[in-house]
Amino acid sequence: MEAGGDTAAPAPGGAEDLEDTQFPSEETREGGGVHAVPPDPEDEGLEETGSKDKNQPPSPSPPPQSEAPSSNCRLWSPAAPENSPTRSPESSSGGQGGDPSDEEWRSQRKHVFVLSEAGKPIYSRYGSVEALSATMGVMTALVSFVQRDAIRAIYAEDHKLVFLQQGPLLLVAMSRTSQSAAQLRGELLAVHAQIVSTLTRASVARIFAHKQNYDLRRLLAGSERTLDRLLDSVEQDPGALLLGAVRCVPLARPLRDALGALLRRCTAPGLALSVLAVGGRLITAAQERNVLAECRLDPADLQLLLDWVGAPAFAAGEAWAPVCLPRFNPDGFFYAYVARLDAMPVCLLLLGTQREAFHAMAACRRLVEDGMHALGAMRALGEAASFSNTSSTSAPAYSVQAVEAPGLRHFLYKPLMGEAQLPHLEAPYSREEERQRLSDLYHRLHARLHSTSRPLRLIYHVAEKETLLAWVTSKFELYTCLSPLVTKAGAILVVTKLLRWVKKEEDRLFIRYPPKYSTPPAASTDQAAHNGLFTGL
Amino acid sequence: MRKPDSKIVLLGDMNVGKTSLLQRYMERRFPDTVSTVGGAFYLKQWRSYNISIWDTAGREQFHGLGSMYCRGAAAIILTYDVNHRQSLVELEDRFLGLTDTASKDCLFAIVGNKVDLTEEGALAGQEKEECSSNMDAGDCVSPRAPKQVQLEDAVALYKKILKYKMLDEQDVPAAEQMCFETSAKTGYNVDLLFETLFDLVVPMILQQRAERPSHTVDISSHKSPKRTRSGCCA
Numbered sequence: 057m058e059a060g061g062d063t064a065a066p067a068p069g070g071a072e073d074l075e076d077t078q079f080p081s082e083e084t085r086e087g088g089g090v091h092a093v094p095p096d097p098e099d100e101g102l103e104e105t106g107s108k109d110k111n112q113p114p115s116p117s118p119p120p121q122s123e124a125p126s127s128n129c130r131l132w133s134p135a136a137p138e139n140s141p142t143r144s145p146e147s148s149s150g151g152q153g154g155d156p157s158d159e160e161w162r163s164q165r166k167h168v169f170v171l172s173e174a175g176k177p178i179y180s181r182y183g184s185v186e187a188l189s190a191t192m193g194v195m196t197a198l199v200s201f202v203q204r205d206a207i208r209a210i211y212a213e214d215h216k217l218v219f220l221q222q223g224p225l226l227l228v229a230m231s232r233t234s235q236s237a238a239q240l241r242g243e244l245l246a247v248h249a250q251i252v253s254t255l256t257r258a259s260v261a262r263i264f265a266h267k268q269n270y271d272l273r274r275l276l277a278g279s280e281r282t283l284d285r286l287l288d289s290v291e292q293d294p295g296a297l298l299l300g301a302v303r304c305v306p307l308a309r310p311l312r313d314a315l316g317a318l319l320r321r322c323t324a325p326g327l328a329l330s331v332l333a334v335g336g337r338l339i340t341a342a343q344e345r346n347v348l349a350e351c352r353l354d355p356a357d358l359q360l361l362l363d364w365v366g367a368p369a370f371a372a373g374e375a376w377a378p379v380c381l382p383r384f385n386p387d388g389f390f391y392a393y394v395a396r397l398d399a400m401p402v403c404l405l406l407l408g409t410q411r412e413a414f415h416a417m418a419a420c421r422r423l424v425e426d427g428m429h430a431l432g433a434m435r436a437l438g439e440a441a442s443f444s445n446t447s448s449t450s451a452p453a454y455s456v457q458a459v460e461a462p463g464l465r466h467f468l469y470k471p472l473m474g475e476a477q478l479p480h481l482e483a484p485y486s487r488e489e490e491r492q493r494l495s496d497l498y499h500r501l502h503a504r505l506h507s508t509s510r511p512l513r514l515i516y517h518v519a520e521k522e523t524l525l526a527w528v529t530s531k532f533e534l535y536t537c538l539s540p541l542v543t544k545a546g547a548i549l550v551v552t553k554l555l556r557w558v559k560k561e562e563d564r565l566f567i568r569y570p571p572k573y574s575t576p577p578a579a580s581t582d583q584a585a586h587n588g589l590f591t592g593l
Numbered sequence: 594m595r596k597p598d599s600k601i602v603l604l605g606d607m608n609v610g611k612t613s614l615l616q617r618y619m620e621r622r623f624p625d626t627v628s629t630v631g632g633a634f635y636l637k638q639w640r641s642y643n644i645s646i647w648d649t650a651g652r653e654q655f656h657g658l659g660s661m662y663c664r665g666a667a668a669i670i671l672t673y674d675v676n677h678r679q680s681l682v683e684l685e686d687r688f689l690g691l692t693d694t695a696s697k698d699c700l701f702a703i704v705g706n707k708v709d710l711t712e713e714g715a716l717a718g719q720e721k722e723e724c725s726s727n728m729d730a731g732d733c734v735s736p737r738a739p740k741q742v743q744l745e746d747a748v749a750l751y752k753k754i755l756k757y758k759m760l761d762e763q764d765v766p767a768a769e770q771m772c773f774e775t776s777a778k779t780g781y782n783v784d785l786l787f788e789t790l791f792d793l794v795v796p797m798i799l800q801q802r803a804e805r806p807s808h809t810v811d812i813s814s815h816k817s818p819k820r821t822r823s824g825c826c827a
Contacts, residue, residue, distance in 0.1 A: 254654055277607060278628035278652045368627040372616065373648065377631020378658065392631075411661060414634065 158183065166231040168247060168287055171195065172264060173224045178272045179247075179280060181287055185273070195219075195228050209237045220244040223257060224264035233291075234496045236503035239298065243290055246297055246356070249382040250286055253360055254279050256380045258387035282367060289363075292491050298502055299470045299533065302359045304338040309563040311436055316340040318427040324420040326410035328390060329353065332424075334402045334437065336366045340567065354383035361392075365403050370394045374421070376414045379407070393417035397425050402437050461553040463546060465522060466494065466537040469558055471566060472530065493521070498535050501526040505533075516544060525551055597636060597645035598798045601790060602663050604691065605672030606683040607651035610706040613777035614672065615648045618787045623778050631655055632662045639791040642798055659691035666695040667794050668702065670786070671750075675705040675774060678741045685750060689757060700793055701754050702771045703747040704786060709776040711740040747772040766793060 161183045169188070170179040175196035177185035185192075199207055199219055210217040218240040220227040227244040235243070252260070255275055263270050290297055319330040319342035332339035343353060364379060378389040393406040393414065404424055406417045428434055456464055466485060485491050497519055504512050505528050517524045523538045525547050536554065538547055558565065603611040612629050616622060619635060629650040637644045647662045649655070663669065669692050673680040684703070692699065751768040755761075765771075770789070775782040 275652075275654045278650070278654070281628065364630075367630060368625075369630040369633070371627070372620075373633035373635045375631055375633045377650075377655065411658075412664075418634070 165233050169228045171226050174269045176269055179283055222248045223261050234500040239499055247283060250283055252382040252386050253380045256387050291495055300355055301470045302338050302355055304567055305334055306564050312340050314431050322420050322423040324416040326408040326413050328409055329407040331405040333362050336362050357381040357383045365394050365405050395421055398434055459554055459557045461550045463539045463542045464550050468535040470533045472532055497524055598642045599667040599794045600645045601668045602647045602666045603670045604649055604688045605651055606680040609672045609674040609680050610777045611672050612648050614783060617777040617780055617783045660694045663691050664694040666699055667797050668700040668790050669695055670702045670704055672704045672706055674707050675740050675742045676707055676710050681742050702790055703751050705742055705747055705774045706777055708774045709778045
């Protein structure tokens with residue numbers, strides 16, 4: 057056990073810098089102890105430490121984008137904002153939010169950009185991409201400046217810049233959160249997956265092969281908000297993306313099993329996957345053997361689908377839309393039928409391979425609906441759903457009080473063997489800043505546990521407003537957030553209690569025995585049973 | 594199981610208000626704008642008939658699916674934004690081609706939405722909510738600007754469509770009847786639009802049924818084979 061007194065060492069005061077951050081206390085500690093740790097060797101390639109101003113002179117970089125003034129480069133450097141308000145003529149394009157010289161834009165903790173190889177802006181989390189074209193140009197310059205090797209990350213005091221090249225797309229994260237470069241890269245991959253899910257990798261490649269300076273925003277129009285939501289969820293809802301696991305609705309096992317059996321019974325031509333979800337949480341799912349045989353669905357794909365069906369566009373009517381599962385096959389589309397059942401937040405997703413199968417899927421949905429009525433499942437799900445209410449992650453799935461471990465405020469638990477589900481509790485963390493702080497802390501602990509150079513198994517971390525204990529074993533990964541007054545012995549006690557509770561409740565909390573395959577007309581022996589939906593994480 | 598007797602499709606560029614029009618009609622409200630994903634299917638009971646309505650996404654990303662939604666359609670509502678000329682141009686450039694898969698006697702309605710934002714239609718134009726999410730800066734017109742697209746432009750497009758479809762003006766409803774200016778926000782002309790279409794579609798359903806030799810009593814189950822083949826309206 058590593059008693060992490062060192063990790064808690066606050067570096068108060070002075071570092072309170074430039075950006076009028078909303079969370080000065082947290083920010084100050086950012087600069088302090090923990091992350092002065094040398095970057096993961098995983099991040100090799102080209103690592104630059106220190107301020108970019110020095111390391112990244114306005115040297116003649118090859119492509120035309122390098123014309124962008126070096127002053128822009130300084131804009132990101134932590135020291136820059138205050139003493140170099142040099143507004144480059146390009147970037148001060150009157151009044152649009154997103155002007156890099158805009159205070160509000162700069163005060164954001166994390167920026168994510170997507171641009172094309174030609175330097176054309178595609179997406180920016182904050183501000184308008186038009187105003188950022190000069191900034192984007194600098195990023196392209198940085199990437200193409202490094203020959204032979206690919207630039208992966210730049211560390212500049214408390215800022216990290218992470219680059220990810222995916223085909224013709226360049227993704228850049230610029231952050232002063234406590235996320236590690238590896239975590240940021242994971243986030244960029246999720247952003248890329250989101251783009252691929254709407255366009256497919258093949259069509260993105262085709263478009264740019266055909267026309268290098270194509271403006272991809274035309275095709276992504278309307279998807280920006282999905283990307284915004286994805287990135288916000290990292291700050292507000294730690295768990296899913298960080299642990300690579302989907303969350304499931306706590307439900308008595310017999311009911312869940314019955315629903316799984318129901319989904320397997322209701323099939324339609326070309327049906328590949330049926331998912332029942334509520335409020336972005338999984339109820340159960342069934343995979344069709346004929347279509348997805350030998351291939352388990354990646355949790356990242358499932359999470360993407362869960363996020364996708366949570367979009368407001370699916371709140372009314374029965375939707376029929378193409379969607380690509382990037383991990384399963386980044387180059388092809390499935391066709392998805394999405395509908396809310398019984399005007400409830402319970403959502404049914406039927407994923408098929410046939411473009412024209414809408415009405416067959418609609419018929420299948422009615423079968424599911426009838427079956428659920430017969431099971432009397434609607435009421436039980438309604439109750440489960442009332443916690444994790446439709447709209448958001450803001451309501452608790454269940455209260456942390458249920459554990460009856462005083463001092464425990466919140467936890468994330470992910471079983472490592474088999475299915476990957478995690479319960480999600482929220483108690484005193486109802487305000488946005490607090491959730492963000494908690495998310496930061498979890499990210500920090502996660503980075504320490506999974507550091508490639510010096511991974512840890514157990515961390516006891518005393519933070520300013522809470523105490524955290526993170527623990528990874530061969531069976532589970534656990535993050536707990538405890539009251540700040542807890543003692544080390546007390547914390548162990550709480551965690552023991554929690555683990556006992558999880559053990560007792562695991563049938564309800566997790567999908568331990570995921571439904572396997574739907575039964576195709578000609579039933580065959582279930583020899584591929586091990587390819588269950590969530591195994592082998 | 595309810596089987597739709599007929600199909601109506603809403604087409605048009607993004608942010609012209611297709612979903613809002615339909616929501617206004619179906620649910621009598623004007624919700625926050627959402628960007629439609631793919632297409633959304635609604636069923637409307639009109640007299641004794643089930644009319645399916647497809648609300649499609651205007652985003653270019655889903656363009657490839659357009660012809661699928663239109664397959665066998667009895668009526669197509671081409672929607673534009675009266676404050677945004679390009680949205681009318683797009684109807685001809687991008688959307689008309691999608692209607693090739695519609696039924697050959699398909700009806701067309703041309704609808705200019707968002708009149709509440711214009712000077713004339715300033716019934717309740719206090720805010721520009723509808724615009725708030727628009728991507729193009731040029732899209733966002735402040736309330737009560739002069740209208741960018743006149744009804745005559747829509748009528749001209751209607752006649753062009755008839756030519757494109759090689760239809761005789763005598764055989765189809767008059768342009769004046771089929772060009773609408775609406776406001777999903779205030780509800781202006783919305784009921785008129787949908788109900789005019791429903792009334793025009795009903796005779797087509799009857800005709801369709803009559804054309805089919807009926808040797809069984811159950812008309813609806815008899816219809817289904819043909820519909821299934823067409824794949825979209827079963």
